[in-house]
Amino acid sequence: MYAKPAGVIFYHNTFCAEAIVGQPPSMAASNLHFRNNLILGENPESMLNYLPKDFRGIFLMDTYTSYSTADYDGFRPNEGQDMQFAWNSPAGGARIDYKNPREVHVFRTLKELCAAMGQECHGILVDYDIFQNVKKTDMANFSKIYDAKDMDFRLKPDSAAVDAGCILPNINDGFTGKAPDLGALEVGQAVPIYGPRP
DSSP states (O other): OOSOOEEEEEESOEESSOEEESBTTTBOBEEEEEESOEEEOOOGGGGTTTSOTTOOOSEEEEBSBTTOEEESOEEEOOTTOSOOEEEEEOGGGOSBOSSSOOEEEEESSHHHHHHHHSOOTTOEEOOGGGEEEOOOOOGGGTTOOOOGGGOEEEEOTTSTTTTOSOOOTTTSTTOOSSSOOSSSOOTTSOOOOOSSOO
16 A cells, blocks of 8 residues: 555455555555455564554554544454554544644554544454464465465355455345355355466
8 A cells, every 4th residue: 555545445355464554654545445354464573664663463544534444344463462453544533634644543452443433343353263274374484385276265154254244235245144254255155266267
């Protein structure tokens, strides 16, 4: 998220990495919206040059617009980190502010983030055990090449990410169960074919 993007939606993605929106202090973003994503932390030390000082958490939103939003996402917090969520937005509740420094808010839990900012009030915590067969990357061997056929990103039917999303008309119509699942793949639906078709 570089070059001050605006008007970006993140719907139904599976990220095996920290979600860092904007690069403080001068590369924030505008009008961004996160829904129904899975964001599973890997290794905060790999992000040292991109994160603000003393923050090694899972999710940072740095926005010039107070109407940027995030909700119904699943997070795997980074191990050994106290503060996991950061939300930087225009000071004093201004709708838009491209000139002045943004107020910095850092939180330990989703509950704290919700109470203070009204964001991720339906967010949940997850771990790699929600998948059929995906494990956290071994950062001691970060140059290892993984073969896609050895991983299965489908959700286990009884995992917390199933039916935990919100309905997004014309985006996730035809979901199975009580509500859309989090992440890129819906339980009970065929896995999309990526790359060349047979």
